[in-house]
Amino acid sequence: MELELWQAALLQAIVIGSPILLAACGELLGQRVGVFNIGIEGVMLMGAVGGFMVAAEAGNVVVGLIGAAAFGAGFVFLFGLATVVLRANQVVAGFGLWLLGLGLSSQIGRPYTGKRAEHPIDHWEVPGLHEIPWMGDILFEHLWLAYVAFLIPFFIALVMFRTRHGLNIRSVGEDPGSADAAGVSVIAWRLAYVVFGGAFIGLSGAFLSLGTVQNWTPFMTSGLGWIGLAVVIFAGWRPLLLIVGAYLFGGLRALDFIAQSGGWNVPPEVLTMLPFIGTVAVLILGAWRYRHRPDAGAAPRALGQAFFRGS
């Protein structure tokens, strides 16, 4: 099948963007309750290695994915215990989590390094739709987990903005003091959601090791976790915009490869830089827009702050 350049770019944007989207969803859940998980890259690696190992041992991809989610959640639980329950500093603990994840995943994955995934995630051709000319084979012939990744932000948005449960989530991140006074256990909600988010980040790692790459190599996420973090900020902490951000940043990364193979005159690094520069620009422009209203702004107001009752 010969693909036009724009078709290849779009295809790769979805292939690379889907794990970014999963990771960003996980990070968003944590940040929305006020926990800034800067260790996302390490968590993703733990999910990648955990999913690969469990899938190899159990001989089943779904069990492997559950394993990846469990690895991610369990690893973030450490972080949650430190930052939420014991009020440790989130930046310090997050960097610790990141470095620990880098080292630990390389170590426990050693026996599996270089092996192929025997039970990878299958492709699923959406019946009917994938036969549409021009678009069908690009949009509707992906790993089944990619469709799930696409649907998750809608679900998050629905719960977060349309239910009382979601109101509690947001209140814990915006104004934990008031949430606490209203009878919401800030500690429990924060711990629950940062760990739940960790499960998604773990899944995003397995998307790579069991899906797109289909093997385990140390440091295989190569910065996708950081891009996921950037997407959350770029999207202004809004779940639906995560989809736009993830595919956009994934596409820019894809253009990098295409530019290299196509012999374009643009340095590929410039394209790869754009997500990070764009995120900084969005942050600054957003702050400029709200410069006369210090209380407004996109970020959850209690982001990064430990909660002490009575403060």
Added chain:
Amino acid sequence: MIKRESGRLGRWAMGCLGWRLEQRTEPRNQTAHRLAAIVVGVVIALIAVQLAIGDEDAFDRIYRGTVGSKRGWSNILDLAAPLLLTGLAAAVALKLRRWNVGVEGQFFMGAFAAVAIAFQIESMSGAPLLALMFAGAALCGAAWIAVPAIARAYLNVNEILTTLMLNFVAILFLAYVATGPWRNPQSQGSILATRDIPEQARLPGVEVAAVEFSSGLLLGIAVAVVLWLVFRSTTFGYMVRTVGGSEKAGSYAGINVRLLSVAVLLLSGGVAGVAGVAHMTGGDTNAYATSLSNNTGYLGIAVAVLAGGSFPVVVLMAGIIGAIISAGSALRLLDVGSELGSFGLTGFILLMAAIGEGLANYRLRRERPGQETLPPGDQASPAPAASGTGGSSGT
């Protein structure tokens, strides 16, 4: 109001033993807690090494690879030199409760400026060339944090996010430069490098008691002393201490808090830039290369935090982290990956230190059955936002 929320299950478990974890109104002895946590972390790591390897050889290797041999000492000092400077850079920002998470990027940009200067005027003799390179590196490092610094001061944009993002831009910029006209034709694989800087632009090595190390370490100590004096006995230092204690108090006292905040972050970036050039001219990598920084910038933040932001303690802590990393790499030949040694161990220690600092918010109390103890002073002043990002985040 009784302040205790250690989780229902945990409280029940501890309650059965007659203990209760109780929140202090004010964190106590954070330094002691942090140090204790590091010690506990190292002990746990050693036990893990013993369990995982089960080899008597391991401890011997660690000992000989670190403080047990001249070579080990020189390893530690060479690892400590860049950590010292990046640690100082992060500590400068911490004085004002700002987080310069972009030390890594400024480190690379400092090295870039130095390499650019060295290649432009290759014929110049050593000392003036080095001086120019260091000046250029400091300026370039400061320039790399200028946008986040100004955005933080005037628009209240969270500097943790902006400085972190610029790290990745710097690393990609490095990839661009190192594959460009200055490319080293011999560099292969994943390590990108420019050609080596001229011979006369390298820092000389130092040898004390048969232990060799880079003179970058001495430079780092000199920078630490200068920073310590500046922050201790100048008006600038006094202003930083005032504003670092309370921004409101600072602006009541007539200090231009915004300008001061920009100045401190620029200084932090400048020191990080110097760290880059010092490591490049003094270390094993004599070029602008991806192998220049083994997450040195991030580890520097760890050093600064573990040192509680105090410049003299940063010197000590850089040595300790250097020792931990070389202990990790000493295990490389046994069935332990170097990644676990260098990254995993540091990450674990960092996590432990954060937990230790968190634990300073609590005390353990014996609870007599049937008696609800209400400790004195519990209704007292509200707990402060612990040293964390408290007060500095939120865009």
